Amino acid sequence: MKILITGGAGFLGQRLARRLLDRGELNGKPISELVLLDVARPADARLLADSRVRAETGDISDRAVLERHVDASTEAIFHLAAIVSGQAEADFDLGMKINLDASRALLEVCRASGHVPRVVFTSSVAVYGGTLPAIVRDDTALNPQSSYGTQKAIAELLLCDYARRGFVDGRVLRLPTISVRPGKPNAAASSFASGIIREPLNGERSICPVDGGTRLWLLSPRSAIEALIAGCELDRAALGDRPVVNLPGLSVSVDEMVAALREVAGDEAVARIDWQRDERIEKIVGSWPGAWDTSRAEALGLSGDGSFVEVVRGYIGERSA
Amino acid sequence: MKILITGGAGFLGQRLARRLLDRGELNGKPISELVLLDVARPADARLLADSRVRAETGDISDRAVLERHVDASTEAIFHLAAIVSGQAEADFDLGMKINLDASRALLEVCRASGHVPRVVFTSSVAVYGGTLPAIVRDDTALNPQSSYGTQKAIAELLLCDYARRGFVDGRVLRLPTISVRPGKPNAAASSFASGIIREPLNGERSICPVDGGTRLWLLSPRSAIEALIAGCELDRAALGDRPVVNLPGLSVSVDEMVAALREVAGDEAVARIDWQRDERIEKIVGSWPGAWDTSRAEALGLSGDGSFVEVVRGYIGERSA
Numbered sequence: 001m002k003i004l005i006t007g008g009a010g011f012l013g014q015r016l017a018r019r020l021l022d023r024g025e026l027n028g029k030p031i032s033e034l035v036l037l038d039v040a041r042p043a044d045a046r047l048l049a050d051s052r053v054r055a056e057t058g059d060i061s062d063r064a065v066l067e068r069h070v071d072a073s074t075e076a077i078f079h080l081a082a083i084v085s086g087q088a089e090a091d092f093d094l095g096m097k098i099n100l101d102a103s104r105a106l107l108e109v110c111r112a113s114g115h116v117p118r119v120v121f122t123s124s125v126a127v128y129g130g131t132l133p134a135i136v137r138d139d140t141a142l143n144p145q146s147s148y149g150t151q152k153a154i155a156e157l158l159l160c161d162y163a164r165r166g167f168v169d170g171r172v173l174r175l176p177t178i179s180v181r182p183g184k185p186n187a188a189a190s191s192f193a194s195g196i197i198r199e200p201l202n203g204e205r206s207i208c209p210v211d212g213g214t215r216l217w218l219l220s221p222r223s224a225i226e227a228l229i230a231g232c233e234l235d236r237a238a239l240g241d242r243p244v245v246n247l248p249g250l251s252v253s254v255d256e257m258v259a260a261l262r263e264v265a266g267d268e269a270v271a272r273i274d275w276q277r278d279e280r281i282e283k284i285v286g287s288w289p290g291a292w293d294t295s296r297a298e299a300l301g302l303s304g305d306g307s308f309v310e311v312v313r314g315y316i317g318e319r320s321a
Numbered sequence: 322m323k324i325l326i327t328g329g330a331g332f333l334g335q336r337l338a339r340r341l342l343d344r345g346e347l348n349g350k351p352i353s354e355l356v357l358l359d360v361a362r363p364a365d366a367r368l369l370a371d372s373r374v375r376a377e378t379g380d381i382s383d384r385a386v387l388e389r390h391v392d393a394s395t396e397a398i399f400h401l402a403a404i405v406s407g408q409a410e411a412d413f414d415l416g417m418k419i420n421l422d423a424s425r426a427l428l429e430v431c432r433a434s435g436h437v438p439r440v441v442f443t444s445s446v447a448v449y450g451g452t453l454p455a456i457v458r459d460d461t462a463l464n465p466q467s468s469y470g471t472q473k474a475i476a477e478l479l480l481c482d483y484a485r486r487g488f489v490d491g492r493v494l495r496l497p498t499i500s501v502r503p504g505k506p507n508a509a510a511s512s513f514a515s516g517i518i519r520e521p522l523n524g525e526r527s528i529c530p531v532d533g534g535t536r537l538w539l540l541s542p543r544s545a546i547e548a549l550i551a552g553c554e555l556d557r558a559a560l561g562d563r564p565v566v567n568l569p570g571l572s573v574s575v576d577e578m579v580a581a582l583r584e585v586a587g588d589e590a591v592a593r594i595d596w597q598r599d600e601r602i603e604k605i606v607g608s609w610p611g612a613w614d615t616s617r618a619e620a621l622g623l624s625g626d627g628s629f630v631e632v633v634r635g636y637i638g639e640r641s642a
Contacts, residue, residue, distance in 0.1 A: 092486065129562075130561075130562040130563055131460075131561075131562060131563075139452075139462045139464070140462060141460045141461060141462040141463065142462065142463065142478070143460070143481075143562070143563060144478070144481075144482070145485065145562070147482055147486070150478050150479070150481070150482040153478050154475045154478050154479070157463070157465070157471050157474050157475050157478075158471070158475070160464075160465075160471070161465070161468055161471040164466065165413065165468070240451075240452075241450075241451040241452065241464070241466070242451055242452075242464060
């Protein structure tokens, strides 16, 4: 089978690609070709050296680009490409183009191909907002308070309708904030959720722009990749009339994250966090819910992390691997 | 002030236009110009004879058409143009073009105009579906089970984000099924909700394609128009973080509608209904909720009808006027 990953040169995209190549199969079929489509080529030389990998660059909002990389043998598509929350708020038109128009173009290309490929969209906690119930469930009303959240909510609705009509075999996985991401800070409003752990562990200072009581909903990179694959392998019928699932994140406060950092790396690491509140980030992150009922995801066999201490230890283990 | 009504030659559009002209003002300002934009000119000669009315034809999914009719003096826009549920299900691309692309183009033209016009979108019960709570509220999760419902839900999300960003002063009014509509049946899945009352009262036979226990959520044309105007005049702040309101419809079963017809027009009228179930219509209408909590609409000062008997009598009164 052939697999396409949009955003395939990104952090999650490359990591998903490595895991798929290691497994060698998806949905019980051997993987013959893995197309990584992105604006740039992946940095990972091991990926590029694999004979199954084809790295392609192009603008995914250009339908012709998508048409070149989706054909009748493309049996699974992971659509990870996105403009992150902070950037979509700063550049409305770019967010609409990539988060909405490109998602729609991808669905249209799948529809035109006629072979009903399996399509996994990733979505986000940012589809929720406003006055929220104490505990958020898969079927809590969407009320995004950012353009990113709006665009993701729209892409979800589109995928559900294309799936209902039989144009694609689609499912949406709502990703918690991924932490701890390796590498550099990015333009996501939630970038600090990795930075306040990663930088102190690397001996660098990091700014925490929100109050310690702010609750986040977190998933480690390793668990995110496992959930993406498990979500793709789910039987369509198991999803019922709502092919949208909140992945089982950890609900933790920033103070609890810092306590985990202290437990693993001591006071010295914690002292590298500078507390400087940023109203713009607080407004976006503060509109996201903090407590979740993820029993549906768990009943579907999707699993998360045991504790944030485990997540921090996992990051350290991978960093030194 | 100048007002634009898209779908201005339609049944609701013409009726709204007449009511606005009779009032002479909106939001406390005299109406100097009322643009009725549609694919055809309105049939109502009285409307066309009014010096304030400008009837325009054009494709509302063509941004250039919208640009011609929205300028800095356009202070209010009622966006009523739509492809109805049955037709959007039968012709996916046409529904996407008018219900989604045209709505987005309208928002973009308003944004480009820079003067933050007041924009009223009408939406629909069809945004709900799937496994529903016993009573549906404004903030019940959207889970449309039709392409029409999907497109309306997306247009709602777009309007909310454009309003949040200050591009428009927007609000969404979710219309119950309008009954009793005068005239002929149309391609809406809910067309029978008028037909089974209107045709028998006119001495004609009418098919009821659903079970008598099916619950509908109904609003008379008169109350719909009053609610559209009241919704446009609502202060933005009163809507809080969710500028979307379910109008206060009557929740009635088809059997209760028939009982109202019997009360007003006798057994003879009721005997003109032919009960012939249509699976396609049952599936669409059956996915809509039947019971509603419309306390928010009422608290905002939006009102509906007293009873369906009143609605039937109102239709007869208007028909003979």
